[in-house]
Amino acid sequence: MSAPLSGDLAQIGKSVVIKGELSGSEDLYVDGQVEGSIALKGNGLTIGPNGQVKASVEAKAIIVQGKLEGNVQASDRVELRKSAVVSGDISTARIAIEEGAYLKGKVDIQGRVEKAAGK
Amino acid sequence: MKLFRGSSGPEAALPQVPQKLTRRSSGLGELARLWESETPLCVLDLGSTSAANIRFFTERSHRIYSEDLLVASTEPSLVTKDEDGKVILDSRQFLADNLVYPAAHFDVVLCWNLPDYLDESLVRPVMGRLWSMLKPGGMLLAFFHTKDAGPDSPCFRFHIVGRDTLEMQRIVLKREARRGPTGAVHTAISDGFRLQRVFNNRHIETLFRDFASIKFFLARDNVREVLVVR
Numbered sequence: 001m002s003a004p005l006s007g008d009l010a011q012i013g014k015s016v017v018i019k020g021e022l023s024g025s026e027d028l029y030v031d032g033q034v035e036g037s038i039a040l041k042g043n044g045l046t047i048g049p050n051g052q053v054k055a056s057v058e059a060k061a062i063i064v065q066g067k068l069e070g071n072v073q074a075s076d077r078v079e080l081r082k083s084a085v086v087s088g089d090i091s092t093a094r095i096a097i098e099e100g101a102y103l104k105g106k107v108d109i110q111g112r113v114e115k116a117a118g119k
Numbered sequence: 120m121k122l123f124r125g126s127s128g129p130e131a132a133l134p135q136v137p138q139k140l141t142r143r144s145s146g147l148g149e150l151a152r153l154w155e156s157e158t159p160l161c162v163l164d165l166g167s168t169s170a171a172n173i174r175f176f177t178e179r180s181h182r183i184y185s186e187d188l189l190v191a192s193t194e195p196s197l198v199t200k201d202e203d204g205k206v207i208l209d210s211r212q213f214l215a216d217n218l219v220y221p222a223a224h225f226d227v228v229l230c231w232n233l234p235d236y237l238d239e240s241l242v243r244p245v246m247g248r249l250w251s252m253l254k255p256g257g258m259l260l261a262f263f264h265t266k267d268a269g270p271d272s273p274c275f276r277f278h279i280v281g282r283d284t285l286e287m288q289r290i291v292l293k294r295e296a297r298r299g300p301t302g303a304v305h306t307a308i309s310d311g312f313r314l315q316r317v318f319n320n321r322h323i324e325t326l327f328r329d330f331a332s333i334k335f336f337l338a339r340d341n342v343r344e345v346l347v348v349r
Binding site: 096097099106107 | 177184186187190191
């Protein structure tokens with residue numbers, strides 16, 4: 001697994017269920033259930049193998065190993081690991097998808113769109 | 120149409136097929152001129168999620184949508200019975216859960232070998248939905264086995280690796296994806312999806328009868344490539 005973006009890392013364990021809006025200024029590791037929205041501008045979000053997230057997600061870098069249902073916006077990168085199951089549109093500057101990952105949705109590479117628009 | 124509804128059983132020997140193959144695709148070659156378009160295209164890939172395909176299109180500033188309909192068809196809640204009591208998959212429910220896009224949204228749909236492996240009850244409804252999702256003049260690429268193919272012909276995922284070149288990778292299902300309907304309609308076998316039928320040219324023409332034009336490309340590997348235009 002990639003190293004977190006910074007030293008601070010909050011964790012949501014696999015027995016935890018959260019409904020509502022999650023926001024913060026540190027990296028977050030979700031191995032439980034979250035329903036609502038997650039906003040971590042400038043920080044990283046990792047959805048662990050047991051994680052089940054039903055939320056719109058915004059972060060600098062997003063790594064998915066579990067299930068994610070909702071639109072994804074990453075200012076830097078998105079990584080879908082082989083166990084990832086993602087249903088939603090992804091908007092990011094870079095994306096990496098491991099073989100075996102499942103994606104149902106659109107992929108929009110933001111940097112390229114801006115570059116193309118700026119031509 | 121040659122149907123393969125029965126199962127040869129888990130004990131049946133599967134043909135020895137390499138995990139990865141490379142093949143030239145005339146249909147993909149025909150589409151290649153579109154990829155160079157300055158106008159961003161809207162492309163729908165109905166095969167297994169492919170990083171190579173996503174990279175191929177996003178590098179060219181096109182928008183790519185990915186939706187694996189074969190895996191979606193293994194959803195257990197789709198199993199129902201028709202008026203004769205025959206086990207089928209609920210096409211209405213399937214289309215309520217999948218392929219939910221505005222009309223005339225896509226420039227290109229990459230079907231790959233979906234029609235050959237999709238359950239019988241879903242094939243026509245899915246093709247009807249794809250027609251409505253394509254823009255007028257939009258194109259759909261599909262692959263069909265020829266009559267020489269057997270029921271154990273392996274199902275592949277397709278990665279675009281060049282202008283007219285595909286890498287084919289044998290699909291190995293995850294354990295959870297195999298949970299599905301019981302009986303003959305179940306499309307999944309122990310290590311992949313099962314070929315459901317072989318269409319002849321007339322059946323293919325009927326399947327795409329609402330489209331404006333159809334072009335066949337015969338390949339050496341018992342596959343016909345079909346490019347249709349709405």
